[in-house]
Amino acid sequence: MRRLLHLSDPHFGTERPQVVEALLACVAVIGFDLAVVSGDLTQRALPGQFRRAARFLARLHALSPASPVFLNPGNHDVPVLDPIQRFGDPFGPFREAFGTAPESHYEDEYVHLQVLNTTSRWRHKNGVIRAEQVSRSTHALQGICPAKLRVVVTHQPLAPGPGQDSSDLLRGRQAAIRSWRSAGVDLVLGGHIHLPFVTNASHDGGPPLWVVQAGTMVSRRIRHEAGNSFNLIRFEAPTGGATAPVCRVERWDYIDELGAFRRVATTPLPLARP
Numbered sequence: 001m002r003r004l005l006h007l008s009d010p011h012f013g014t015e016r017p018q019v020v021e022a023l024l025a026c027v028a029v030i031g032f033d034l035a036v037v038s039g040d041l042t043q044r045a046l047p048g049q050f051r052r053a054a055r056f057l058a059r060l061h062a063l064s065p066a067s068p069v070f071l072n073p074g075n076h077d078v079p080v081l082d083p084i085q086r087f088g089d090p091f092g093p094f095r096e097a098f099g100t101a102p103e104s105h106y107e108d109e110y111v112h113l114q115v116l117n118t119t120s121r122w123r124h125k126n127g128v129i130r131a132e133q134v135s136r137s138t139h140a141l142q143g144i145c146p147a148k149l150r151v152v153v154t155h156q157p158l159a160p161g162p163g164q165d166s167s168d169l170l171r172g173r174q175a176a177i178r179s180w181r182s183a184g185v186d187l188v189l190g191g192h193i194h195l196p197f198v199t200n201a202s203h204d205g206g207p208p209l210w211v212v213q214a215g216t217m218v219s220r221r222i223r224h225e226a227g228n229s230f231n232l233i234r235f236e237a238p239t240g241g242a243t244a245p246v247c248r249v250e251r252w253d254y255i256d257e258l259g260a261f262r263r264v265a266t267t268p269l270p271l272a273r274p
């Protein structure tokens, strides 16, 4: 079983120090083979907040030095308080702090992962998935081995959770859902609304497109219905004649009374190939 650690929305500058320590202690035990942080690494894109986020990432990396970690920016990582930076090079501070581009692509024998930057300098809060990103990501999936898990990472959600309205969702999502379904994307990971949930964006009985949302991993900016949390996605290559990988997502919540993270839900994600 491979382990994809899905963290999101730490909002460094508003982090709860005891939760940061509990998270690292938990990850040291459960381990990971690759990790994603799906945006909003800082609260206001200030230099000190980027430094704190970078220190956390260094500690995370030290727990599993051979496991790659991927990031994309969220709307909070754009320097809105510095208009020259925002309009000139909005993702410059992100690149400088983490030494990584706001988009990335990774592939090994088990997984195909594309991290897309859905944060716009113009549309500060609601993200957008552009036609060019959809076509580039779809093209990259052509011809890949069906046994690999196919993952796309955004910041804003691709679909609403149960009982939610359509606010805070990605603009351009309908076209993305159509293209990614036909390209055989399995999972779309996101954050932004600090509400963990799993939902199927495919409603016609065809192959599922699972939207996996993580809550805020360590921030005080929590909703009344959800505290700090993260996801661990476990997957393995198909066996016994199946063509798609076997996959499930675990949700881990911070339990205040324990001062520790605990697994609170496990959701199987049945996958299919078009």
Ligand SMILES: [Fe+2]
Pocket (backbone or CB within 6 Å): 009, 011, 039, 040, 074, 076, 191, 192, 193, 194
């Ligand atoms: Fe956020």
Ligand SMILES: [Fe+2]
Pocket (backbone or CB within 6 Å): 039, 040, 074, 075, 076, 155, 191, 192, 193
């Ligand atoms: Fe956000």
